[in-house]
Amino acid sequence: MYESSVTPALAIARKRDGFALTKQEIESFVKGAVDGSWASYQLSAMLMAITLKGMTYAETADLTLAVLQSGQIADLSQVKSYKVDKHSTGGVGDKISIHLAPMIAACGVAVPMISGRGLGHTGGTLDKLDSIHGFKTNLSLSEFVTQVEKLGISLIGQTAELAPADKTLYALRDVTATVECIPLICASIMGKKLAEGIDGLVLDVKFGRGAFMPSFEKAKQLAERMVSIGQATGKPVRALLTSMEQPLGHAVGNALEVAESIACLNGHGPEDIMELTYALGEHMLLLSGAAKTADDARLKLEASITTGAALRVFKEVVKAQGGDVRVIDSPELLPQAKYSQKIICPTTGFVKTVDPLEIALAALDLGAGRKRAEDLVDPAVGVGQIAKIAQAVTEGSVVAVVYANDEIKLRHACERISHAFSYSLQPVAKLKLIEQVIGL
Numbered sequence: 541m542y543e544s545s546v547t548p549a550l551a552i553a554r555k556r557d558g559f560a561l562t563k564q565e566i567e568s569f570v571k572g573a574v575d576g577s578w579a580s581y582q583l584s585a586m587l588m589a590i591t592l593k594g595m596t597y598a599e600t601a602d603l604t605l606a607v608l609q610s611g612q613i614a615d616l617s618q619v620k621s622y623k624v625d626k627h628s629t630g631g632v633g634d635k636i637s638i639h640l641a642p643m644i645a646a647c648g649v650a651v652p653m654i655s656g657r658g659l660g661h662t663g664g665t666l667d668k669l670d671s672i673h674g675f676k677t678n679l680s681l682s683e684f685v686t687q688v689e690k691l692g693i694s695l696i697g698q699t700a701e702l703a704p705a706d707k708t709l710y711a712l713r714d715v716t717a718t719v720e721c722i723p724l725i726c727a728s729i730m731g732k733k734l735a736e737g738i739d740g741l742v743l744d745v746k747f748g749r750g751a752f753m754p755s756f757e758k759a760k761q762l763a764e765r766m767v768s769i770g771q772a773t774g775k776p777v778r779a780l781l782t783s784m785e786q787p788l789g790h791a792v793g794n795a796l797e798v799a800e801s802i803a804c805l806n807g808h809g810p811e812d813i814m815e816l817t818y819a820l821g822e823h824m825l826l827l828s829g830a831a832k833t834a835d836d837a838r839l840k841l842e843a844s845i846t847t848g849a850a851l852r853v854f855k856e857v858v859k860a861q862g863g864d865v866r867v868i869d870s871p872e873l874l875p876q877a878k879y880s881q882k883i884i885c886p887t888t889g890f891v892k893t894v895d896p897l898e899i900a901l902a903a904l905d906l907g908a909g910r911k912r913a914e915d916l917v918d919p920a921v922g923v924g925q926i927a928k929i930a931q932a933v934t935e936g937s938v939v940a941v942v943y944a945n946d947e948i949k950l951r952h953a954c955e956r957i958s959h960a961f962s963y964s965l966q967p968v969a970k971l972k973l974i975e976q977v978i979g980l
């Protein structure tokens with residue numbers, strides 16, 4: 541299928557020198573990620589060259605299709621309902637997939653979800669789900685299909701069969717400073733999403749200090765590219781451009797975030813998380829035809845929580861994928877850190893800024909993510925009870941709690957997190973969370 545005469549070093553040099561890669565070069569690179577015909581240092585060098593020199597729309601489309609075709613496409617033809625998924629470009633405290641997928645499935649729309657691990661400073665849904673003891677995210681393609689047929693939902697990672705190239709490239713990008721790149725993000729997300737056998741997709745494209753695309757304009761370019769590549773393959777795609785200028789919700793760290801998602805399913809979700817959850821969910825239900833208007837979609841999503849239907853679906857998924865279901869009723873059974881320390885507010889007034897990047901990097905140092913591909917993630921560590929921008933505070937009140945399994949790391953993280961907050965004596969406006977929708 542692929543041209544075998546491409547020389548990795550030559551293709552890397554051509555991208556390094558700013559040339560557009562041919563379809564054959566792109567296919568050779570992606571094949572090399574799967575079969576080992578490109579060494580990991582050559583893959584990494586190409587990733588860096590692409591990050592520095594960029595890719596045209598045509599190259600990005602070729603890269604996306606090559607990632608998609610690096611494995612099989614799930615055959616979900618036996619699932620009669622509409623199949624929709626949601627994916628985020630990566631944020632801090634973004635646990636929305638964990639509770640949104642069961643909410644959508646509870647509304648009768650199938651969600652065959654393939655998620656990623658932590659990337660750069662951002663957390664990943666798979667690492668969060670790993671904090672549920674026994675939960676298997678590495679289902680085979682046939683297990684994935686069977687579960688979607690049976691339950692209408694599956695929460696897994698890339699398999700050996702679905703978009704396997706992304707698994708290798710994603711892990712290399714995570715540790716080679718090659719995450720913040722529009723064509724690589726586009727191919728990674730759209731390659732694996734199109735492999736799921738979905739009918740439609742909703743993207744949460746983040747901008748701001750905690751996102752891979754700090755500028756709104758860059759995030760918009762990424763959103764437009766992903767929407768048009770999806771549409772070129774015949775799939776309706778919508779992208780919400782959303783702010784990542786503070787962590788989402790009050791928790792950053794794997795088990796802490798699962799507990800926060802369980803709170804959302806119990807009707808106790810933080811305001812910003814629920815605003816975004818409902819907005820993304822509304823577009824998913826509208827795409828699927830399960831709701832005719834945004835109001836109708838909102839009512840259905842709210843009912844999935846108030847009736848307990850979404851919580852029941854989540855329990856079924858956790859059980860089907862081998863996880864300890866008891867944590868859903870008793871989140872205190874999730875992994876707990878040995879040490880915790882409160883971050884105390886030094887003044888009376890209002891929270892002005894909460895730096896999501898500083899908080900994410902502190903969580904990474906605590907062990908909530910990876911600095912090297914082989915690092916083990918500590919599910920228990922992170923930051924909880926994080927105060928929100930505009931919140932009124934008094935001197936001596938708690939603005940965050942740091943959880944650690946190492947006393948020295950705890951001290952360093954507390955230092956860093958204290959500097960993540962700034963305060964104002966005057967009231968501060970709440971952040972606007974959803975800026976624009978692309979693909980309507």
Ligand code: URA
Binds near residue numbers: 655724
């Ligand atoms: N999510 C992905 O799956 N890939 C990226 O590159 C970024 C976010």
